[in-house]
Each structure stands twice: as structure tokens, then as C-alpha cells.
Amino acid sequence: MKTPFPPFEPNGPNDEARGPRLREIPLRLMVPNMITVLAICAGLTGIRLAFENRYELAVVAVLVAAFLDGVDGRVARLMKATSKFGAQMDSLADIVNFGVAPALVVYVFLLDQARSLGWIAALIYTIAAGLRLARFNVMAEREHKASWQSEYFVGVPAPAGAMLVLLPVYLGFLGVEPSRTFAYWGAAYTVLIGFLLVSRLPVWSGKTEGSRIRRDLVLPIMLALVVYVALLMSYTWHVMVVTVVAYLLSLPLGARSWARKYGTFTINGPADPDVDDSNDDIGRHI
Numbered sequence: 001m002k003t004p005f006p007p008f009e010p011n012g013p014n015d016e017a018r019g020p021r022l023r024e025i026p027l028r029l030m031v032p033n034m035i036t037v038l039a040i041c042a043g044l045t046g047i048r049l050a051f052e053n054r055y056e057l058a059v060v061a062v063l064v065a066a067f068l069d070g071v072d073g074r075v076a077r078l079m080k081a082t083s084k085f086g087a088q089m090d091s092l093a094d095i096v097n098f099g100v101a102p103a104l105v106v107y108v109f110l111l112d113q114a115r116s117l118g119w120i121a122a123l124i125y126t127i128a129a130g131l132r133l134a135r136f137n138v139m140a141e142r143e144h145k146a147s148w149q150s151e152y153f154v155g156v157p158a159p160a161g162a163m164l165v166l167l168p169v170y171l172g173f174l175g176v177e178p179s180r181t182f183a184y185w186g187a188a189y190t191v192l193i194g195f196l197l198v199s200r201l202p203v204w205s206g207k208t209e210g211s212r213i214r215r216d217l218v219l220p221i222m223l224a225l226v227v228y229v230a231l232l233m234s235y236t237w238h239v240m241v242v243t244v245v246a247y248l249l250s251l252p253l254g255a256r257s258w259a260r261k262y263g264t265f266t267i268n269g270p271a272d273p274d275v276d277d278s279n280d281d282i283g284r285h286i
Helices: 027-052 056-076 082-111 116-140 158-164 167-172 180-198 217-236 236-262 282-285
Strands: 152-154 201-203
Touching: 027 056, 027 282, 056 082, 056 158, 056 167, 082 116, 082 158, 082 167, 082 180, 082 282, 116 152, 116 180, 158 180, 158 236, 167 180, 167 236, 201 236, 217 236
Parallel strands: none
Antiparallel strands: 152 201
């Protein structure tokens, strides 16, 4: 709608400053964002199912959200549909799916019996997940990256944290009574996982570029994957407990492997002599 007043332009008329005109967007650019939206819907649905005491479906919904959130980035790169908007959407989905949803599911299932301590533990985990994601975004945008960043994470990644923090729920499905004592132990465990998220512990990422697998190991690895999936479908919660325990036990091994390749691990976490961390605010405060 036209008005008698011209638009405010402190630097004078400038057509370029008005931004691009509306134009059609290719469908391939929308596909990754649609997957991200579905992931958010799955995470929020998990919260609803937890409040309805349908805990198994709630956990499945959270795990599905984690799976979809991991797929959208790969689909975007495969379809050459990466964008800044998609990156921001993915970050928002991460805090919902890996921070808020699992914390609330664990709280409704168990931690509420620990009263205020249970709620504090859920808050600590959620905030830790947000800090972990913020640090990841900062490190990903740095121009000069450490040589080990393509092979190791700094701290436990948020998707793994969501899987780990649900361990008390898996145990509950296997028959462990959700008593008040178990709730206190669950609260302490939840805080521990939050600490692992914001720690400077080098964690093997499993996505080293240019990695190769020996030819004689290809078929055994494929067979092991088939066996794992078959067991997961038949003994879901048993396999999830074993997976969580195996992942936690692998953390010291990953840190030891990093130390052998890149140096001694210190309280300040991994460092690289070729990268200047003096302006890394996240590194100084966490």
C-alpha cells in the first residue's frame, strides 16, 4: 500500500538495499527443511506421549527425531540444497530433539520422583545440550580449524547425549522399578551426561575423510551390522542398554587415541599448535 511518506533511507535511495524480490524456490531446497520440520514434530510428539504415560512410543519418537535430524544434513549435501536458513533450522531442531525432548521424557518417567533435584538435573542436561550445540556452531564457522576436528568432536555430541541420557528409561522398560532411590541415581546420571556434553573430552566422530576399510573386513562388518539391527528389532531395550554402556566405555579409548596422535590431553581439553584459541570465547568459558 502506497503512503504519502517515502521509506526511511539514511543513505539515500538504493535499490540493492531493499533486498531481492520474491522469486520461486526450487523444490529440492525445501526437502531438507521439511525433514527438519518432521524431526521437530517427532521430538515434540515424544514429549506428548511421555505425558500420556506411553513411554515406549515416546522414546521411539525421540529416537526417530534424532535419526531424521541426522539425515537432513546429508540429504541437503546430496541434493546440493544447503543454505543458511537450513542451518539455522537444524540448530533449532537440535535443541528440541536432543535437549528438551529427552530431558522431559526422563523427567516424566523417573526424575519427578526425586522432586526438585530431578527437575534441576533435567534443567542442567538441557542447558548443557544448548551450550554443546552453540560451541559446535562456533567451531564449525572458524576459518582455521584444528587438524583433528575432522576426526574428533570436542565433548560428547548432542545426538549421542540424547541416546545416553535415556538409559534410566531403557532400564525401566527391562523391569527396574522406578523407585525414589533409582530416581536419585537417575538424576546424578543425567547431570553426568550433561557434563560430558560440555566437557573438552575428545570423542571420535567416526567420519574421518578418506578413511579406508580393508577388503577382507567389508563382509564381516556388513554381517555384524545386520546382526545388530536384527537384535535391535527383537530385543530393543536390551540392545540399547548394551549400546549405551559400550559407548561410555569407548570414551576413554577415544581420548587415549587422540593423545597418541596429537598430544597430551589436559584439563583444558584438546588443543592444536597450529590454531590460535585466544579469541575462542566458548573455549575460555567452557
